[in-house]
Amino acid sequence: MPGLTIGDTIPNLEAQTTHGKIILHDYIGHGWAIIFSHPGDFTPVCTTELGKIAAYAQEFDKRGVKLVGLSCDDVQSHNEWIKDIEAYTPGAKVRYPIIADPNRELMKQLNMVDPEEKDSSGNQVPSRALHIVGPDKKVKLSFLYPATTGRNMDEVLRVLDSLQKASKHKIATPVNWKPGEPVVISPSVSTEQAKNMFPDGFDTVDLPSNKDYLRFTKV
Numbered sequence: 001m002p003g004l005t006i007g008d009t010i011p012n013l014e015a016q017t018t019h020g021k022i023i024l025h026d027y028i029g030h031g032w033a034i035i036f037s038h039p040g041d042f043t044p045v046c047t048t049e050l051g052k053i054a055a056y057a058q059e060f061d062k063r064g065v066k067l068v069g070l071s072c073d074d075v076q077s078h079n080e081w082i083k084d085i086e087a088y089t090p091g092a093k094v095r096y097p098i099i100a101d102p103n104r105e106l107m108k109q110l111n112m113v114d115p116e117e118k119d120s121s122g123n124q125v126p127s128r129a130l131h132i133v134g135p136d137k138k139v140k141l142s143f144l145y146p147a148t149t150g151r152n153m154d155e156v157l158r159v160l161d162s163l164q165k166a167s168k169h170k171i172a173t174p175v176n177w178k179p180g181e182p183v184v185i186s187p188s189v190s191t192e193q194a195k196n197m198f199p200d201g202f203d204t205v206d207l208p209s210n211k212d213y214l215r216f217t218k219v
Helices: 024-028 044-055 057-062 075-088 153-168 191-197
Strands: 014-017 020-023 032-037 065-071 098-100 113-118 124-126 128-133 139-145 183-185 215-217
Touching: 014 075, 020 024, 024 032, 024 065, 032 153, 044 057, 044 065, 044 075, 044 128, 044 153, 057 065, 057 153, 075 098, 128 153, 139 153
Parallel strands: 032 065, 065 098
Antiparallel strands: 014 020, 014 098, 032 128, 113 124, 128 139, 183 215
16 A cells, blocks of 8 residues: 555644644654554454553553554544543553544545445545654554454564664564564674674674674674
8 A cells, every 4th residue: 555654754744632632743752653543433453452552551651652543533432432441451541642533634644544444434444553653753663454453562562672772773683582682783784893882792693604694682
């Protein structure tokens, strides 16, 4: 689907939300943000997702991340639905704003339109999309799930940790990486540079090619 993708600047939208009017870039400020859409209020999968996001709020706060949701329903509907979300996830409070997009314009600008799902009136609805946005207001990662599949918040945290580490160090995270495990040094870093950048050392894997590109370290 064409539109907003990794490396693009997130549109500076003005939107009505459950917290009043926001201007997206001002709301994000100088930190990280996660913008996530859901197909509709009072729907089962979305209720479980938004409750879990609220339950993980402290984890996102620790990482300096602001949250904002989006649906094509209006603010009044959102506010009523939040009562269900909090009832389903005891102890969780939905403290992040949820954008109202009844005209279905903002979801298009954010590339969050589901190409297949439609509501009872035949109108397009938001996909189950999620953008992680960096301090430079650029999209660093995007998830796009079908309406039938709920997102995994542990995976959202994992990739967020990966992105934030890679923004500070010249590293990447290998397959199935989890926080606390070794990372790999970027191929653009020479061996001599790596000695200076990673003074605690690194391990180079001995490979049949005799190339020293697979180097593990901890940061």
